Amino acid sequence: MTESVARIRERSDVQADALPLDELLAAGEPVVLRGLARDWKLTQAGRRSVADAMACLRGFDGHRPIQYSYGAPDIAGRVFYTDDFSAINCEVRRGSLDELLDAIAAHLDDPHPPTWYMASAPVDNLLPxxxxxxxxxxxxxxxxAPPRAWIGNRTIASAHYDAMNNIACCAVGRRRFTLFPPEQIANLYPGPLEPTPGGQAVSVVDFTSPDFARHPRFRDALAAAQGAVLEPGDAVFIPSLWWHHVEGLDAFNVLVNYWWSSAPAYVPTPMHALYHALWSIRDRPEREKRAWRAIFDYYVFGPAGHAGEHLPEAARDVLGPLDETxxxxxRAMLINRLNR
Incomplete structure (x- = not known):
């Protein structure tokens, strides 16, 4: 990708034990947090050598089975779809952390290595x-916000979004992040909702060599993009629903990320509502869809208390504040009605 993108805003004053989470969330913009994880034992080991970084990881190894992806050299690190989008271009393997590290180590100097990628492993299980x-x-x-580990070689996580807020710490190796605001979704040409390389639909644009004849709106996405290269010890705050494309730039990379939600734990993911809306609304006549959009604006996308404010409090039911009860x-009502 030769087009330049704007730089993500940076801060170098944030400490690991004093995260300004409220400030980050209020701004709602990505921020590179330079040096946030610079003092980590793993980061320091990785700065010395790949061998030291791997030894550090082995020292924490809980010796539990892991799952990781293997891809042939011709995919060039891009965990993606097969040509017909019916499957993923990697195979899932099961083994141990030792086996994964040994496989990566065997190809450190290979200019075209196989792809090895362990994604989103819970740190507390993997590395007690x-x-x-x-x-x-x-x-x-x-x-x-229990952390998760991502270990691999020069892998590419195609642009995707997560429903939760994210602080991603680059512990070993460098990574390039390219971020897009949520409203750029149409310009990023999302792939199928199922299957997906990692649980979310990803952009089908090849960022390494974009085909602008096939994906012309991608130029508009790039105009709104923000990017940065993270060095070991750096982190980036990614607000919920921002698209992010992540490239591992070195022969061995370890990232540790923290996801957390701005909503209470009893509030489910909106993806359930999206699937239900695809089923129940998308294929209705345009006149009906416009009417349903107005209804959703009134009940869902407007101020939380607006739809019930003219009613006595006792009569508001779900139009009032929602609690766990x-x-x-x-949930019980929806399950009952969907099962009819």
């Missing part, structure tokens, strides 16, 4: 004890 020395202090803010009732 890791958080005793290397962690961000979400717990001090009362937030449960009411959400359980809503």
């Amino acid at each position: 004890g890791f958080r005793d020395v290397d962690d961000l202090d979400f717990a001090a803010r009362g937030i449960d 009411k959400t359980r009732q809503l």
